[in-house]
Amino acid sequence: MWRYVLRRLAQAVGVLWAAYTVTFLVLDFLPGDPVSAMAGAGMDSQGIDPAQIEKLRHQYGFDQPVLVQYFHYLTKALRGDFGTSVSTNRSVSSVLLDALPPTLALTGLGLTIGVLTGGLLAFAATYTNHRWLRQGLLSLPSLGVSVPGFWIGLMLVQLFSFRIRLFPAFGNDGLRGLILPAVTMAVLPGAMVAQILARSLLTALAEPYTQTAQAKGAGRLRVHLRHALRNALLPTLTIIGVLTGQLMANAVVIETVFSRNGLGRITAAAVNVQDIPVVQGVVVFGTFVFVTVNLVIDLVYPLLDPRIAVGSARRGPARPRGTPSDPTLGGGLATSTVVGSTAGSSR
Amino acid sequence: MTRPPAAGQSAAGQAATDPAATDPAVVASASVPATQVPTPALGSDDTAEPSAARDAQDGGARPPASRQRLHLPRLGRFFLHRPGLVLSVIVVVVVGLAAFWPALYTSRDPLQGIPSNRFAGPSGQHWFGTDELGRDLFARVVHGAALSLKATIIAVAVAFVVGGTLGLIAGFVGRWVEDVIMRVVDVMLSIPGLFMSLALVTAFGYGTVKVAVAVGIAQVASFARVMRSEVLKVRQATYVEASRSIGARWYSVLGRHVLPNALGPVLVLATLDFGVSVLAVSSLSFLGYGAAPPAPEWGTLISSGRNYLANAWWLTTLPGLTVVATVLSTNRIARALDGEWATQR
Numbered sequence: 240m241w242r243y244v245l246r247r248l249a250q251a252v253g254v255l256w257a258a259y260t261v262t263f264l265v266l267d268f269l270p271g272d273p274v275s276a277m278a279g280a281g282m283d284s285q286g287i288d289p290a291q292i293e294k295l296r297h298q299y300g301f302d303q304p305v306l307v308q309y310f311h312y313l314t315k316a317l318r319g320d321f322g323t324s325v326s327t328n329r330s331v332s333s334v335l336l337d338a339l340p341p342t343l344a345l346t347g348l349g350l351t352i353g354v355l356t357g358g359l360l361a362f363a364a365t366y367t368n369h370r371w372l373r374q375g376l377l378s379l380p381s382l383g384v385s386v387p388g389f390w391i392g393l394m395l396v397q398l399f400s401f402r403i404r405l406f407p408a409f410g411n412d413g414l415r416g417l418i419l420p421a422v423t424m425a426v427l428p429g430a431m432v433a434q435i436l437a438r439s440l441l442t443a444l445a446e447p448y449t450q451t452a453q454a455k456g457a458g459r460l461r462v463h464l465r466h467a468l469r470n471a472l473l474p475t476l477t478i479i480g481v482l483t484g485q486l487m488a489n490a491v492v493i494e495t496v497f498s499r500n501g502l503g504r505i506t507a508a509a510v511n512v513q514d515i516p517v518v519q520g521v522v523v524f525g526t527f528v529f530v531t532v533n534l535v536i537d538l539v540y541p542l543l544d545p546r547i548a549v550g551s552a553r554r555g556p557a558r559p560r561g562t563p564s565d566p567t568l569g570g571g572l573a574t575s576t577v578v579g580s581t582a583g584s585s586r
Numbered sequence: 587m588t589r590p591p592a593a594g595q596s597a598a599g600q601a602a603t604d605p606a607a608t609d610p611a612v613v614a615s616a617s618v619p620a621t622q623v624p625t626p627a628l629g630s631d632d633t634a635e636p637s638a639a640r641d642a643q644d645g646g647a648r649p650p651a652s653r654q655r656l657h658l659p660r661l662g663r664f665f666l667h668r669p670g671l672v673l674s675v676i677v678v679v680v681v682g683l684a685a686f687w688p689a690l691y692t693s694r695d696p697l698q699g700i701p702s703n704r705f706a707g708p709s710g711q712h713w714f715g716t717d718e719l720g721r722d723l724f725a726r727v728v729h730g731a732a733l734s735l736k737a738t739i740i741a742v743a744v745a746f747v748v749g750g751t752l753g754l755i756a757g758f759v760g761r762w763v764e765d766v767i768m769r770v771v772d773v774m775l776s777i778p779g780l781f782m783s784l785a786l787v788t789a790f791g792y793g794t795v796k797v798a799v800a801v802g803i804a805q806v807a808s809f810a811r812v813m814r815s816e817v818l819k820v821r822q823a824t825y826v827e828a829s830r831s832i833g834a835r836w837y838s839v840l841g842r843h844v845l846p847n848a849l850g851p852v853l854v855l856a857t858l859d860f861g862v863s864v865l866a867v868s869s870l871s872f873l874g875y876g877a878a879p880p881a882p883e884w885g886t887l888i889s890s891g892r893n894y895l896a897n898a899w900w901l902t903t904l905p906g907l908t909v910v911a912t913v914l915s916t917n918r919i920a921r922a923l924d925g926e927w928a929t930q931r
Contacts, residue, residue, distance in 0.1 A: 257773040265785050385913040387865050387885075389872050390906035393892060397903070401896045408895075488780030492869050496892075506781075507873055510788050518788045522781045530776050 247537060251530045258526040259316060262519045263309060321523070322516035326509070331520040334505060342501035345493070346486045348417060349424025354479065356425065357432030364433075365440040366463055377437060383430025388489050392423040392496035409498040420497045424489055428482050435478045439471035446470070473544055480536040484529040671922050674915035681912050684728045685735035694725035696882050705898050715900040717891070726882035727905050733877055734867060734884040734909075737798035741863040744802025746856050749809025754848075756810065757817025758840060767810065774807035783866065787875045794877045801866045805859055812855050816848035823847070857920035861913040868909055884909050 699720035871885030891901025
């Protein structure tokens with residue numbers, strides 16, 4: 240067991256290191272001179288002083304060989320120092336930490352709403368005997384994954400802020416300001432949880448053990464809750480792990496729509512002014528969160544489901560859905576591969 | 587010549603299918619016992635089976651490349667039972683035509699407005715209303731289809747070609763090459779897609795094509811994965827072994843047998859990826875990294891309509907609905923393709 244945990248831990252660290260390297264390569268060595276971009280970001284873009292550029296170049300170590308730069312930044316990053324934001328001149332880690340709480344509140348509430356409604360939807364769809372109701376409920380999720388998040392946000396604002404003046408359209412103030420963004424955020428996880436859960440529930444309900452339970456006189460609700468649901472929850476847990484990456488990505492768009500402060504807004508702003516250290520920090524941080532959440536889920540999994548042996552298989556225990564360690568699901572942007580996966584038998 | 591019709595209703599036997607449609611790699615690598623865990627699948631599904639289904643059934647013994655001819659009556663029945671699918675095809679055709687021949691739909695100029703005509707609501711004259719400069723929104727959405735759809739096509743093409751090639755190499759060559767490629771793919775999969783695209787946009791700069799490439803690169807990994815697992819499956823098939831043993835060169839084995847037979851699921855993924863890319867591209871152009879302002883990219887249209895939410899609902903609602911319809915339709919088609927592949931071969 241401990242060997243397994245250690246190996247997974249080492250894998251996670253390896254992925255993080257590689258992710259750092261990838262972003263380093265992408266941001267520092269693709270076309271476009273980072274220094275003139277930064278110089279342009281700091282001040283007005285016209286009339287950048289060549290001496291200024293030279294100074295910056297030296298300050299950031301761009302006059303050094305690539306490998307030296309790389310190790311220099313890597314050792315700093317290991318100590319949690321991701322450099323200094325070019326546009327605000329504060330350290331990247333403090334910029335990120337300051338922006339974290341509102342984003343956590345947003346994603347946390349969004350995920351909660353999403354999982355609850357998605358779960359209820361899946362439950363209702365599999366519980367009902369009305370064919371039409373079931374079909375209708377089951378078709379909702381595929382609508383949910385096809386709608387751009389920012390557009391949902393704008394529609395909600397239009398409805399609930401301008402038509403019915405119920406919630407503020409923009410800004411950070413309190414719980415009232417959080418509701419619309421959180422509901423927007425909830426759509427994607429809700430849809431995906433509903434798809435996965437409905438599928439696994441239907442599978443579980445077709446298993447012999449549900450028949451056994453029925454035969455022993457358990458009521459419909461009891462069979463559904465105690466027997467089917469318990470078995471169907473595991474794939475849902477995996478999908479939640481996979482969703483973390485998408486929730487963070489969604490935060491970028493949703494915080495822009497609602498003009499909320501947070502990690503996403505900072506990301507968008509950093510891309511706007513080509514604030515490379517911040518962008519790099521965000522990408523590495525996002526990867527860190529994603530890898531950590533999925534690592535935890537991976538480790539918890541065998542505890543929840545004893546059927547999953549912590550085996551000798553090279554890729555770790557077999558799991559109902561793509562393991563986040565090889566996250567086929569987590570790959571794509573927005574809904575990417577998850578749509579791919581669930582499209583298989585959702586309607 | 588074809589299997590029994592009623593593809594739809596016979597799907598009951600697909601309990602064997604597994605989620606692995608999501609993670610074909612798992613199916614592919616025999617080291618992972620796929621039966622270890624109960625696997626979710628819809629028993630009564632009428633439209634789609636995950637593509638893994640067929641693999642469970644006919645394993646490697648699939649017939650080689652010869653494609654079966656389409657059975658027209660069956661195809662008709664297939665569509666007749668799926669009005670949603672027909673509608674989806676129509677939507678995609680309509681949008682596709684708009685992208686390549688916008689003049690078919692409107693003769694109005696998307697960039698020139700009539701100032702006296704600002705903020706006119708949707709009417710027979712202006713189907714989608716007009717914007718703050720009196721430009722016809724319908725014309726802008728139609729012309730925007732060209733930008734948005736081409737960006738999407740570029741994104742899918744990049745992901746397909748790069749990811750497909752990587753997966754093909756990994757699966758066909760094997761050994762350390764495979765290990766290296768798949769490790770890289772694992773890393774790419776752990777970086778949230780939008781963040782990856784944003785990093786690439788920061789490096790490349792703004793513009794429709796750059797955004798498209800950034801979106802495409804973020805999707806490379808999943809294509810590589812699916813392609814590799816398919817190649818691994820096909821490579822073990824008897825007909826590949828046979829063609830090797832009669833002395834066929836590696837490239838002809840690759841071109842004649844492996845590639846054509848491994849391509850199916852990757853094409854399904856590409857169809858699905860289409861909808862995903864529409865969303866991703868429009869998100870990035872909503873954030874302002876796409877085409878410069880007067881150009882009517884869909885995401886840009888929605889984001890500029892955002893300033894007039896209170897007095898002109900159509901400026902955000904109608905372009906958004908266009909995006910939703912497009913994505914919904916391509917996803918629906920992808921599902922149908924997936925299902926057909928499962929039952930038709």
